[in-house]
Amino acid sequence: MGIAQNLTEVRRNIDLAMNRAAVRPAGDEFKLIAVTKNQGIDEMRQAIDHGITAVGENRVQEVLGKLPELKRTVEWHLIGHLQTNKVRQIVPFADLIHSVDSRRVALEISRVAGKLGKCQDILIQVNAAGEPGKFGIAPEDTLALAQDISSLEHVRLCGLMTIAPQVADPELVRPVFRNLYRLFMELAAIRLDHTDMKWLSMGMTGDYITAVEEGANMVRVGTGIFGARQY
Numbered sequence: 001m002g003i004a005q006n007l008t009e010v011r012r013n014i015d016l017a018m019n020r021a022a023v024r025p026a027g028d029e030f031k032l033i034a035v036t037k038n039q040g041i042d043e044m045r046q047a048i049d050h051g052i053t054a055v056g057e058n059r060v061q062e063v064l065g066k067l068p069e070l071k072r073t074v075e076w077h078l079i080g081h082l083q084t085n086k087v088r089q090i091v092p093f094a095d096l097i098h099s100v101d102s103r104r105v106a107l108e109i110s111r112v113a114g115k116l117g118k119c120q121d122i123l124i125q126v127n128a129a130g131e132p133g134k135f136g137i138a139p140e141d142t143l144a145l146a147q148d149i150s151s152l153e154h155v156r157l158c159g160l161m162t163i164a165p166q167v168a169d170p171e172l173v174r175p176v177f178r179n180l181y182r183l184f185m186e187l188a189a190i191r192l193d194h195t196d197m198k199w200l201s202m203g204m205t206g207d208y209i210t211a212v213e214e215g216a217n218m219v220r221v222g223t224g225i226f227g228a229r230q231y
């Protein structure tokens, strides 16, 4: 199947999942992020022609390589782990950074954004399933990190992101999504400074339907749109 048909199918799955959802989606809006790591410019243009408004990339270097071609015809989301020493390169171009999981990287983002006269939108990445060796802050430490971040002048905390464990049956990760939705609602209720809890980024090709049923309003789909990645 081609990109256009895949997109039609993904969108239909999302609509159906929203209708079935046990909870209301986290925010009022919904955004489908096309994950374009290892995809070429042609594939990306096709997705944009078929209504994609935001792309997700894992690596800073790949964003910098693609930017001259696509410029700002699309929102650029950084969804992969961000090292402190790469912050300077990505902040000028990132519309949303999904992967903030430490005070240190948040501080550096604020410092760089301040110099650019920008306020950088970010999400906190939560290791919602507590998987050892995975990026993301522990659920029980998320409130403290959010409070820390709320004191930073040039960062706006816009929500939470998680990558669920890879499992064959997405039902197995439903509780992970449910817990993150709960944490999201708790944070939204306390109304921190420099915080606008509007995005709950959870769900990938294997589990986005379940994630939407559990309140995600931002899903990151690569394979489901473009087919299997060539590495």
Ligand SMILES: *Cc1c(COP(=O)(O)O)cnc(C)c1O
Binding pocket: 035, 037, 058, 079, 080, 163, 203, 204, 205, 206, 220, 221, 222, 223, 224
């Ligand atoms: C690669 C990636 C995705 C998309 O994965 P698919 O299974 O191809 O949909 C989503 N989120 C993150 C953080 C990724 O690295």
